[in-house]
Amino acid sequence: MKHPASTPPGVESQRRALLRLDRIGKDYAKIESRGGRLRLVWDLLRGRGAASVFRAVDGVSFELRRGQSLGIIGENGAGKSTLLKIIAGVIQPTRGSVEVNGRVGALLELGSGFHPDYTGLANIDLAAALLGITPSEIATRRDEIIAFADLGEHMNDPIKTYSSGMVVRLGFAVATALDPDILITDEVLAVGDESFQKKCVKWMESYLERGGTLLLCSHSMYHVQKLCAHALWLKDGKVVSYGEAVAVTQEYLAYHEEKTAAPKRPLAPAVAQSAGIYAIERFTLAPEGEMPMGGDLRLSGEMHSPDGREPVVLIGIVRADGTPVYGVATDMDAAPPRRVAPNRYAFDLVLPRLPLLPGKYSIRAHALDPEGVRLFHTVEHSLVITGVTREMGFVRLPHRWEDK
Amino acid sequence: MEQTLQPQAGAMNADGGSGAARRNRALFANFFRRELTARYLGSITGLAWALLHPLALLGVYHFVFTTVFKAGRFGGASFLVFVAVALWPWLAAQEGLQRATVSIASYGGLIRKVAFPHELVVYASVAATLVLQFAGYVAVLIVLGVAGESIRFEGLLLALPLWLVMATAVTGIALLLAALQVFVRDVEHILMPLLMILMYLTPILYPLTLVPEGMRPWVAANPFGWLVARMRDALIDGRLALQWGDAVAMLVAVATFGAGRWVFRRLSPHFEDFV
Numbered sequence: 009m010k011h012p013a014s015t016p017p018g019v020e021s022q023r024r025a026l027l028r029l030d031r032i033g034k035d036y037a038k039i040e041s042r043g044g045r046l047r048l049v050w051d052l053l054r055g056r057g058a059a060s061v062f063r064a065v066d067g068v069s070f071e072l073r074r075g076q077s078l079g080i081i082g083e084n085g086a087g088k089s090t091l092l093k094i095i096a097g098v099i100q101p102t103r104g105s106v107e108v109n110g111r112v113g114a115l116l117e118l119g120s121g122f123h124p125d126y127t128g129l130a131n132i133d134l135a136a137a138l139l140g141i142t143p144s145e146i147a148t149r150r151d152e153i154i155a156f157a158d159l160g161e162h163m164n165d166p167i168k169t170y171s172s173g174m175v176v177r178l179g180f181a182v183a184t185a186l187d188p189d190i191l192i193t194d195e196v197l198a199v200g201d202e203s204f205q206k207k208c209v210k211w212m213e214s215y216l217e218r219g220g221t222l223l224l225c226s227h228s229m230y231h232v233q234k235l236c237a238h239a240l241w242l243k244d245g246k247v248v249s250y251g252e253a254v255a256v257t258q259e260y261l262a263y264h265e266e267k268t269a270a271p272k273r274p275l276a277p278a279v280a281q282s283a284g285i286y287a288i289e290r291f292t293l294a295p296e297g298e299m300p301m302g303g304d305l306r307l308s309g310e311m312h313s314p315d316g317r318e319p320v321v322l323i324g325i326v327r328a329d330g331t332p333v334y335g336v337a338t339d340m341d342a343a344p345p346r347r348v349a350p351n352r353y354a355f356d357l358v359l360p361r362l363p364l365l366p367g368k369y370s371i372r373a374h375a376l377d378p379e380g381v382r383l384f385h386t387v388e389h390s391l392v393i394t395g396v397t398r399e400m401g402f403v404r405l406p407h408r409w410e411d412k
Numbered sequence: 413m414e415q416t417l418q419p420q421a422g423a424m425n426a427d428g429g430s431g432a433a434r435r436n437r438a439l440f441a442n443f444f445r446r447e448l449t450a451r452y453l454g455s456i457t458g459l460a461w462a463l464l465h466p467l468a469l470l471g472v473y474h475f476v477f478t479t480v481f482k483a484g485r486f487g488g489a490s491f492l493v494f495v496a497v498a499l500w501p502w503l504a505a506q507e508g509l510q511r512a513t514v515s516i517a518s519y520g521g522l523i524r525k526v527a528f529p530h531e532l533v534v535y536a537s538v539a540a541t542l543v544l545q546f547a548g549y550v551a552v553l554i555v556l557g558v559a560g561e562s563i564r565f566e567g568l569l570l571a572l573p574l575w576l577v578m579a580t581a582v583t584g585i586a587l588l589l590a591a592l593q594v595f596v597r598d599v600e601h602i603l604m605p606l607l608m609i610l611m612y613l614t615p616i617l618y619p620l621t622l623v624p625e626g627m628r629p630w631v632a633a634n635p636f637g638w639l640v641a642r643m644r645d646a647l648i649d650g651r652l653a654l655q656w657g658d659a660v661a662m663l664v665a666v667a668t669f670g671a672g673r674w675v676f677r678r679l680s681p682h683f684e685d686f687v
Contacts, residue, residue: 093684
């Protein structure tokens, strides 16, 4: 589940890290009384830190090389946004150093740094000026941005009259047209309406293929695994875990399983509202409901594709308590679903001699877009594995006791 | 493009490498243009408002002092010219300070999300005000000249550098106020009455010679009083010779600017959290 391998960049840029953070820390002043602000000003003027601080980020170090995207995960308030702001240069770290060797494009929250009173066009010029691009240089790119954002007449209206979706569209268009070496994004992968989301995902894929580097802050483990090679888990401003994306995200999910004592994890609501999305239309198990351990399980189903392109199916097995056991998608195995009608695709999956230990499981089928990025629809069946064994865990692993 | 951010170091400084300097020029130009157009674009009278306000004030002062109080001539000029020459720079400084004080807040969205030297916002705000006001100043002098008042237009040769000295000092104070305003919102509210009081304590509506002898040194110590006196020297009396006091004033202005910028740069890394 990694993004496509990057084209090999120059030897020089390979040796040098695109981004290096060394024991970064950021304190925020805590204002406790009415005179606290005055006191803070006085402390800052004397060159001292604030008397009472909140450590938003503490001792974070990592290195980013070209093409090695990084996902930053963690709960709300873990310091993710602060870390991104430090990397984008918006705030200076209280401790440690940041080294950036490339152009950083940041999409922080909605519309990265637009002035609400400026028109869309004026904001493009402002964004260019912020990057040191002169109005004449921006002229050619401006057309690209306008075309990508596709906001029509609204380009001449002040940003404050835009809907949040429109602001994000313009923000994405600006950030991408300036072709950053590192793109920092704050959970805005799928923005705007259906057709614009498609554009975003397409752009993101080609950006990664070109060797672009993504710094993604997301609550979607799926996106982190799909788009990033590495992941960093922040908790209370500190790094809990840093390494391969799949490993870190699983550790993070396991932590959440433990935290939510409730046995049942609420499933993301199925979003099959209209004919406009990729949806699972039929999903059956054979045998149904119950099967002996070690038997063959057959899954089959059909999907609706609104635009006729072939969607991705992701099959997941989870324990009744929500612990993921196994997941596999058609795009991982390069086994696309069969087209049975212009807007209909079918899939069949066999899991021979299913090694699940007795217990209650959920088998889920997820419909994803053809890029395999956005999850549209989920159908779930429960399955009881019967049998008697004293083995522990979820899965019987092939094993052998040797007598030497 | 390469940048290294050190804690407390000047990654945000306006004077980085040549790339940063170019970027800052482009950014300043953008902010400046924006300040000029946005200021009067929304109002029906447009740019004319920049002239109307001081003209109306001048009219009122003329009515109160010349018509009602029957004030005579001061230093060889009518009371109207006497006031106009001094009042304009004061109004320019006042507006410059007031606008700059709240300028950081109006760029809050940008400051929270993009890295750039925050002082450019203050520079653009002050520059836009002073440029407009200087244009208004010259226009009003021309109006008065055409109306038959005696104005020594060669005095503009001195008035312009004087205006620049004032701009330097005003920018320094503006940097200080703008930075403080981010943390303490009262600055904006204290400023208005304070400027009002200062205006009456400055010999703008009256000559220094009318002030009682014992209080005169206190009134004369006001740096703006010096500026007013020099403006009158130049534009009413046509005396263009430089004085030692001018050098002192320039030093004071530069020191004010330096101090204001020092405070601003100390505080600006923390704007993001408070703006």
